[in-house]
Every structure is written in structure tokens, then in C-alpha cells.
Amino acid sequence: AQKVTQAQTEISVVEKEDVTLDCVYETRDTTYYLFWYKQPPSGELVFLIRRNSFDEQNEISGRYSWNFQKSTSSFNFTITASQVVDSAVYFCALRSSNTGKLIFGQGTTLQVKP
Amino acid sequence: ETGVTQTPRHLVMGMTNKKSLKCEQHLGHNAMYWYKQSAKKPLELMFVYNFKEQTENNSVPSRFSPECPNSSHLFLHLHTLQPEDSALYLCASSRLTGGATEAFFGQGTRLTVV
Numbered sequence: 233a234q235k236v237t238q239a240q241t242e243i244s245v246v247e248k249e250d251v252t253l254d255c256v257y258e259t260r261d262t263t264y265y266l267f268w269y270k271q272p273p274s275g276e277l278v279f280l281i282r283r284n285s286f287d288e289q290n291e292i293s294g295r296y297s298w299n300f301q302k303s304t305s306s307f308n309f310t311i312t313a314s315q316v317v318d319s320a321v322y323f324c325a326l327r328s329s330n331t332g333k334l335i336f337g338q339g340t341t342l343q344v345k346p
Numbered sequence: 347e348t349g350v351t352q353t354p355r356h357l358v359m360g361m362t363n364k365k366s367l368k369c370e371q372h373l374g375h376n377a378m379y380w381y382k383q384s385a386k387k388p389l390e391l392m393f394v395y396n397f398k399e400q401t402e403n404n405s406v407p408s409r410f411s412p413e414c415p416n417s418s419h420l421f422l423h424l425h426t427l428q429p430e431d432s433a434l435y436l437c438a439s440s441r442l443t444g445g446a447t448e449a450f451f452g453q454g455t456r457l458t459v460v
Contacts, residue, residue: 236388265446275434277451284446323389332444333402334379336389 238337255324352452369437
């Protein structure tokens with residue numbers, strides 16, 4: 233069975249703080265793909281990043297960075313120097329190469345206060 | 347401008363009404379999806395279409411009827427809905443249904459059944 237767990241339901245930080253959003257996944261597949269999406273109040277899910285299971289290299293994009301640890305089945309997302317515009321719901325997702333299904337976690341609501 | 351457009355953005359309907367949700371993608375993708383997002387629940391995959399053919403129906407009640415006339419358009423026909431069907435309905439598209447292809451989402455239709 234495949235599962236994505238985002239244990240943090242809500243996080244509140246003050247602007248300029250760093251924040252890490254946790255994501256833990258379960259799968260028996262040897263090849264799979266992990267994603268992060270951002271959902272602002274407008275409702276649309278915005279694609280942020282895709283990571284393949286065979287590529288454990290961490291990635292940095294501006295203030296965003298992702299830490300993929302296959303040994304602990306985690307794919308955590310860090311926002312450095314958070315801004316009010318980062319306030320949104322963030323979803324971690326897993327796609328199996330076998331079924332093609334995109335399974336989402338429950339989402340983490342991030343509130344960045346000025 | 348989003349590549350996936352959903353209309354209407356908001357819909358209020360009675361339990362005896364019939365209405366349709368529309369989704370259009372301008373990305374040249376071959377796969378389209380309907381997701382349901384209820385409060386405090388993960389996104390639930392409802393239907394998958396690949397090259398206009400339905401490839402997945404995730405045990406969705408028959409009061410939801412999808413239609414995909416071509417790869418760019420996807421409809422969700424609604425009839426005799428229940429109040430618990432009130433949710434945000436999200437449409438998505440991707441180049442392929444599996445593997446390393448990210449899905450792009452529309453802004454959703456906020457449905458309220460009264």
C-alpha cells in the first residue's frame with residue numbers, strides 16, 4: 233500500500249524565520265516519484281518540485297530546499313527566511329511507477345505572520 | 347495565466363438540480379483528472395482519463411458522471427447530489443498518466459449542495 237503522511241497539520245511562524253515541512257511516505261515500489269505542491273487561498277495547486285526515487289541529491293531553489301532521505305522515507309521541504317506570501321497549504325505527493333496514481337498527504341497549513 | 351481553467355469557480359445547487367463542471371487545459375497534455383478536496387481530508391482522486399479514455403474510476407458514486415470529449419476538455423456532470431458532496435473539485439492534467447510527469451491543477455470549483 234502507498235501512503236503519504238504529513239504529521240504537521242498547521243505551522244505558524246513569524247516572517248524571516250526558517251520553517252521545515254515534514255513528509256514521510258510508504259511504498260513497496262523500487263521506482264517512484266515524489267512531489268511538493270503549494271495551494272494558496274485561490275485554490276489552485278501549484279507544482280513546486282519532483283524528485284525521482286533513484287536521485288537522492290538534495291535541491292535548492294531560491295529560498296526553497298528539499299531534503300530527500302530514502303533511508304528514512306522522508307522528503308522534507310524547508311523555506312528559508314519565510315515571507316507572508318508563503319502562507320498556504322503545502323501538499324506532499326507520491327506517484328508509483330506501477331499504478332501511476334498520485335497519492336497526496338493531508339497537507340500542512342503554513343501561516344507566516346508579519 | 348493558468349494552463350488549466352475550471353468553470354464555474356463557485357456553484358451552489360440544490361439536491362434535485364443537475365449541473366456540470368467544466369475543465370479545459372491548454373498545455374497539450376494527454377491525461378486529465380478529477381479530484382475532490384473536502385475539509386480536513388486528503389485530496390481524493392475520482393477519475394482519470396488518458397487520451398480521452400477513462401482509465402480509472404475510484405469507486406465514485408454514479409451521481410457523478412464524467413465526460414471527456416477530447417484531450418483538452420473534461421466535464422463532471424452532477425445530479426441528485428448530497429450535502430456531503432460539498433467540496434472543492436479540482437481538475438488536473440499531465441502529459442502522461444504515470445512516471446515522472448507532474449500534474450498541473452486548475453483553481454477548482456467550490457461546490458455547495460443545499
